[in-house]
Amino acid sequence: xxxxxxxxQAALKELxxxxxxxxxxxxxxxxxxxVDAGKVTxxxxxxxxxxxxxxEIKALVENKxxxxxxxxxxxxxxxxxxxxxxxxxxxxxxxxxxxxxxxxSGKGGVGxxxxxVNLALALAAEGASVGxxxxxxxxxxxxxxxxxxxxxxxxxxxxxEPMIGHGLQAMSIGFLIDVDTPMVWRGPMVxxxxxxxxxxxxxxxxxxxxxxxxxxxxxxxLTLAQRVPVTGAxxxxxxxxxxxxxxxxxxxxxxxxxxxxxxxxxxxxxxxCSKCGNEEPIFGTGGGxxxxxxxxxxxxxxxxxxxxxxxxxxxxxxxxxxxxESRIAEIYRAIARRVAVKVGDxxxxxxxxxxxxxxxxT
Numbered sequence: 001x002x003x004x005x006x007x008x009q010a011a012l013k014e015l016x017x018x019x020x021x022x023x024x025x026x027x028x029x030x031x032x033x034x035v036d037a038g039k040v041t042x043x044x045x046x047x048x049x050x051x052x053x054x055x056e057i058k059a060l061v062e063n064k065x066x067x068x069x070x071x072x073x074x075x076x077x078x079x080x081x082x083x084x085x086x087x088x089x090x091x092x093x094x095x096x097x098x099x100x101x102x103x104x105s106g107k108g109g110v111g112x113x114x115x116x117v118n119l120a121l122a123l124a125a126e127g128a129s130v131g132x133x134x135x136x137x138x139x140x141x142x143x144x145x146x147x148x149x150x151x152x153x154x155x156x157x158x159x160x161e162p163m164i165g166h167g168l169q170a171m172s173i174g175f176l177i178d179v180d181t182p183m184v185w186r187g188p189m190v191x192x193x194x195x196x197x198x199x200x201x202x203x204x205x206x207x208x209x210x211x212x213x214x215x216x217x218x219x220x221x222l223t224l225a226q227r228v229p230v231t232g233a234x235x236x237x238x239x240x241x242x243x244x245x246x247x248x249x250x251x252x253x254x255x256x257x258x259x260x261x262x263x264x265x266x267x268x269x270x271x272x273c274s275k276c277g278n279e280e281p282i283f284g285t286g287g288g289x290x291x292x293x294x295x296x297x298x299x300x301x302x303x304x305x306x307x308x309x310x311x312x313x314x315x316x317x318x319x320x321x322x323x324x325e326s327r328i329a330e331i332y333r334a335i336a337r338r339v340a341v342k343v344g345d346x347x348x349x350x351x352x353x354x355x356x357x358x359x360x361x362t
Contacts, residue, residue: 003070005033008040015064017057019048020341024061038072040065046080047344049207051127052333054078082128082207085346087229088258096203097131099231099343101210101262102224104254106246108215111267111303112236113141114313116212119234121320122329122336124167128207131162131169133198135224136214137190138183140174147316151175152201159200166321171201187219194220198228208343215246217253225257231343232262234300239266239287251295261297262342264288265335269302298342301335303328 012024024030024044033042044061058078065074084098094100103116117132124130134142143149146165152175153161162169173183173193185193203209211230214220224230233254237247251261266288271280282305292299303309312322320329 003035003038003040003068005035007068007070008033008035008042008065011064011068012061015060017046018060019046019050019053019337020344030061038070040068040071040074042076044076044078046078047083048080048337048340049082049123049126049128050078050080050337052125053337080127082340083344083348085231085343085348087231088225091227091229093229094199094203094209097206097209097229099208100229101208101339101343102213102230102233102254102259103210103236104213104221104233104250105215105236105243106217106248106250107237107243110215110236110238110243110247111309112215113145113212114309114318115234115236115265115267115303116210117142117145117313118318118320118329118332119336119339120168120208120210121166121318122333123208123210123340125320125324125333126336126340128340129169129205130167131171131203131206131209132165133201133209133211134170134172134174135194135197135211135220137173137185137193137220138214140172142170142172142212143174144316145313145318146170148175159202162201162203166317169203169206171197173197191219191223194223195227208340217249221250221253225254225259230254230259231346232260232339234262234339235264235297237264237266237288237291238268239281239284241284241287243283244287244291248291248295251291251297255295260342260346261295262339263298263300264292265300266302268305271305274307298338300338301331303331 009025012030016023029044031043058076061076062074065071105112120130120132132142134140148163148165152163162171163175235247235251237243268283271282289299309319312319320332323329
């Protein structure tokens with residue numbers, strides 16, 4: 001019995017990618033389907049980094065194809081490709097950076113910087129090229145969290161080479177000042193510093209640049225929203241009512257300036273006693289999920305209040321790299337994969353496909 005390419009496409013139309021919740025045909029992931037005397041070969045190109053799940057996707061696709069009558073063998077080559085996606089109208093992409101993910105919170109102390117660094121490391125663990133920009137000029141924390149010491153160098157006297165920590169390209173005002181030096185600056189100086197850190201760093205072929213924003217909805221957030229090409233934002237909160245009030249403000253700010261909300265992360269969802277293992281929601285329950293249902297955004301995941309998260313980031317080795325097999329690292333990776341999938345769903349930026357038009361007097 002002969003097998004047609006249409007039969008294989010029909011089978012793949014029925015198969016749902018567990019990460020995107022979409023089939024492989026509508027997402028145009030299945031390519032170069034070839035049928036030769038019952039043997040089927042094809043390529044699957046995913047729109048998100050998937051190092052940890054490549055074998056799972058490969059087995060899923062091959063088993064589905066083998067279930068088609070007349071197929072004797074199936075070989076799927078699975079890879080991924082991260083595209084640059086559309087940003088706010090009138091804002092140009094930054095050279096060397098495909099996508100910028102802003103990690104924000106309305107209130108300080110909710111674990112935003114910890115979430116940002118573990119999200120960046122989880123994206124890198126999935127095989128993406130990732131950068132970390134510490135946009136908190138007054139209180140930079142990424143140098144400590146990434147365990148990076150020293151100062152960045154400039155090969156051309158104009159731009160800075162990014163620092164490297166656990167495989168991430170990183171830049172922070174904290175690399176340029178002494179740890180005890182306070183930044184006694186007014187708003188315009190702070191926003192200028194942010195733009196210089198972003199635009200005068202030689203980012204090298206980055207799929208995702210994670211930006212750790214300071215809390216609030218002030219100068220830096222407004223500069224980022226209006227002049228920096230942000231692909232999407234992740235809002236970090238705790239279940240506590242007082243944190244949720246401010247998180248909602250942060251979410252609404254990004255909505256007003258046309259930056260897509262990729263989802264909400266709830267920190268300190270549950271406290272697990274290190275002595276007896278008793279679980280207690282000391283900051284309340286369900287706040288993050290309610291906020292998501294109120295605004296129609298995705299709840300990306302909840303993280304427990306765990307002493308190891310704090311200890312590991314303070315030691316310069318965040319959980320995703322300190323304990324990659326732990327349940328907490330698994331949660332961060334699941335959040336990162338959802339963020340990457342949500343970015344992959346956005347419209348692709350085609351501006352670099354158009355040639356530059358130069359008018360000359362001839």
